[in-house]
Amino acid sequence: MNIRLKNLEKKFYKKPVLNIENLEFTKGLTCIMGSNGSGKSTLLNIISGNLNYENGQVLYNDKPFTKDIYSSMTLVEQKPYMLSRSVYDNVAYPLRIRRYTNREVHTKVEEILQNLQITELKKNRGDELSGGEIQKVALARALVFSPKLLMLDESTSNMDKKSLENVERIIRNYAQMGNTVLFVTHDLNQAKSLTENIVNLQEV
Amino acid sequence: MDYIANGFLKALNLIVSMDMELYKIIALSIFVSVSGTLISALFSIPLAIFLGLRNFYLKKVYTRLLYTFMSTPSVLVGLLVALFLSRRGPFGWMQLMYTPAAMIIAQFVLVTPLMTGLVFNIVNKRGKLIEKTGRLLGARGIDLLILIIRELKVEITMALLTSFSRAISEVGAVMIVGGNIKGHTRVITTSIVMFNSMGDYEIAIALGLILLLISLLMNSILYGFKGDRQ
Numbered sequence: 001m002n003i004r005l006k007n008l009e010k011k012f013y014k015k016p017v018l019n020i021e022n023l024e025f026t027k028g029l030t031c032i033m034g035s036n037g038s039g040k041s042t043l044l045n046i047i048s049g050n051l052n053y054e055n056g057q058v059l060y061n062d063k064p065f066t067k068d069i070y071s072s073m074t075l076v077e078q079k080p081y082m083l084s085r086s087v088y089d090n091v092a093y094p095l096r097i098r099r100y101t102n103r104e105v106h107t108k109v110e111e112i113l114q115n116l117q118i119t120e121l122k123k124n125r126g127d128e129l130s131g132g133e134i135q136k137v138a139l140a141r142a143l144v145f146s147p148k149l150l151m152l153d154e155s156t157s158n159m160d161k162k163s164l165e166n167v168e169r170i171i172r173n174y175a176q177m178g179n180t181v182l183f184v185t186h187d188l189n190q191a192k193s194l195t196e197n198i199v200n201l202q203e204v
Numbered sequence: 205m206d207y208i209a210n211g212f213l214k215a216l217n218l219i220v221s222m223d224m225e226l227y228k229i230i231a232l233s234i235f236v237s238v239s240g241t242l243i244s245a246l247f248s249i250p251l252a253i254f255l256g257l258r259n260f261y262l263k264k265v266y267t268r269l270l271y272t273f274m275s276t277p278s279v280l281v282g283l284l285v286a287l288f289l290s291r292r293g294p295f296g297w298m299q300l301m302y303t304p305a306a307m308i309i310a311q312f313v314l315v316t317p318l319m320t321g322l323v324f325n326i327v328n329k330r331g332k333l334i335e336k337t338g339r340l341l342g343a344r345g346i347d348l349l350i351l352i353i354r355e356l357k358v359e360i361t362m363a364l365l366t367s368f369s370r371a372i373s374e375v376g377a378v379m380i381v382g383g384n385i386k387g388h389t390r391v392i393t394t395s396i397v398m399f400n401s402m403g404d405y406e407i408a409i410a411l412g413l414i415l416l417l418i419s420l421l422m423n424s425i426l427y428g429f430k431g432d433r434q
Contacts, residue, residue, distance in 0.1 A: 050336060071342045081337040084355055094341040141341065 001061055001073070001148040001180045002026050003047055008056035010042055016204045018042050020056070023199070025182060029175035031191035032184045034201030040184045041077075043201065044151045047182070048075040060149075071098070073149035078157055080138035082126030087118065087137050090126040094145040112140045115170060117163070131158035139167060143174065150174065151182045156190075168194060207405060215410035225387075226407065230414055233391040236304055236378070237371040240311025241319075245364055248319040253352055255320075256327025257335055270324065273317035279376030285310040286380050302383040307391070310377040315367040322363035326356055365426050372418060 003025040010018040018039035034040050045051040047058060049065055060069045074094075083090050088109060095105045113119045118136050121129065126137060135158050142150060152171070156164055172194060175181040185191050191198050218226055255266070287293050289301045289309070300306045331352055338351045353360060375393035382389035384398055392411045399408035 048340060050339065067344075070344075074340050074342070081333050083334075083337070083351075097341070097343050097347045145342065 001069075002059075003149070003180065003182075004057075004059040004062065005047075006057040006059070008046070008053060008058065010039070010046060010051070010053045018046070018053075019204045025180060025199075027175075027178055027180050028197065029172060029181045029183060029195040030197040030199060031195055032182060032199050032201060033186070033188065033191055035203055038201040038203045040201055041153050044075050044153050044182065044184060047149075048073060048151060050075070072147055073151070074142045074145075074147045075151040075153065076135075076138045076142045076155040078135075078154040079131075080134060080141075080155075082129065082134055082137065084125065084127045086122065087124050087126055087129070088113075088122040090137055091122075091140045091144050094141060098145060108144055112144045116140045117166060132160060132163060135159055136163060136167070139170075143170070147179070149180045149182070151184075153184045154186065155183075156185075211405040211409040214406035215413055218406060218410040219413065226410060226414075228387060229390055229392055229395050229411065232304065232389070233372060233393070234418075236307045236391060237311060237368055239308045240371050241315055241364060241368045243308065244312050244316045244319055244367065248316050249323055249353065249360060250349065252320045252323035253327050253331060253349065256324045256331050257352075267324075270317055270321045274321045276314070276317065277376065278314055278374040279380065281314045282310055282377030282380030285313055285377065289381060301381065302385060302389060304382070304389060306381040307378045307389060310381045311371040311374070314374060314377055315371050318370055319363050319367040322366060323356075323360055326359040326363070327352070330356065330359075362426055365422050369419060369422050373415065 005020050005023045007022075008018060008020040009016065017037070020043075032040050032043065042051065046053050049070060058065065060066075063069070083093060091109045091112060092105045095108060100108070109122075110119070113122055116136050116139060118133070118140065121133060121137065124133075126134075129137060135155055139152075139155060150171075156167055159167060168190070171181060171183065175195075183191075183194065255263075260266075285306065286301065288295050289298070289306050290296055291301070300309070334352050334355045335348060338348045343351055373393065375397060378389075378391055379394045379397070382391065382394065384390050384394040390398075392415050396408050396411050396415075399405070399411070
């Protein structure tokens with residue numbers, strides 16, 4: 001999915017927080033960097049349809065926001081909210097609302113839990129996990145329904161080194177499969193190791 | 205002092221003696237309060253979720269009004285409902301005055317602002333985060349509503365139980381619109397008032413104990429839920 005931003009302007013209480021003249025994200029992995037307050041999270045929230053903007057345009061494959069686009073993208077935040085049910089049910093949730101059969105749900109959930117090496121957590125309650133575990137489960141919950149556009153807002157900040165390597169490999173593979181991945185990070189080394197496409201947002 | 209101790213003894217005897225009049229009063233009380241609370245829940249919960257999640261013009265004014273109505277005296281609610289249901293009122297043709305239906309309507313009016321306010325408060329605090337998570341995962345419409353209710357089920361149940369407690373313990377509204385008619389609209393609270401004024405303390409104490417028992421049961425459920433969450 002291609003995302004094109006044209007003359008995008010966002011203000012909070014009349015103070016401009018984002019001003020993008022022209023920016024395009026194409027298929028593959030793009031890292032977004034910038035100092036605190038440069039509008040990285042705001043940008044992802046606008047693209048995901050969670051935040052309105054004052055001026056400009058956001059186009060998805062050259063089309064405005066529609067229901068189909070909405071259900072084929074997701075955003076994982078730094079501190080994701082875990083539903084008060086088991087890890088398995090958290091990950092299964094996006095599939096259940098898309099009316100997948102129980103067998104399909106089971107297969108997909110088990111597969112993604114195994115990929116992210118969190119199978120042993122599947123019976124734990126989502127709201128009783130550590131910060132790093134929450135981030136891994138949130139990533140599994142996002143990847144399970146194969147969104148065309150995956151946005152990650154500092155979604156690996158609490159992970160240990162071993163988990164991080166595995167997650168980075170999964171994200172790279174996912175982008176290579178023809179999906180668009182926007183990855184917000186403060187870590188330049190991480191960004192460089194992930195991709196050559198790095199966008200640096202400047203504070204307005 | 206003896207009459208109090210004797211009253212308690214006779215009351216306990218009355219409770220275990222399967223006195224039909226007593227059980228009829230208890231059954232009607234529970235029926236009226238459960239009905240009023242549940243009908244109110246059907247209306248209040250979706251409304252509170254909608255209002256809690258949306259930002260709209262005059263939301264602050266609405267919130268203040270809601271909090272004011274939460275503490276409306278029950279006699280005032282009874283009076284208002286009676287004005288509408290009485291023979292000369294706009295709904296007089298329905299002939300609901302002095303019936304259990306009128307009592308349910310009064311309790312519905314009484315607990316609706318309370319339940320709406322309690323759920324509104326919860327949704328205002330946590331609901332937006334749940335809504336955002338649901339939307340990011342692709343939920344819309346009814347799926348989103350179910351998700352929010354399911355995530356807030358403990359708090360919503362607590363709001364339901366608090367509203368039920370308010371309904372079953374109030375006396376003013378049901379007295380006005382029900383009339384405390386024996387075997388027809390007589391409930392625990394109106395009976396206590398009546399038996400006390402008649403000097404029939406045994407049955408008044410028995411009913412008081414039953415009311416206390418129901419409150420204890422409600423509180424146990426409520427704290428059971430809280431405990432589960434902690």
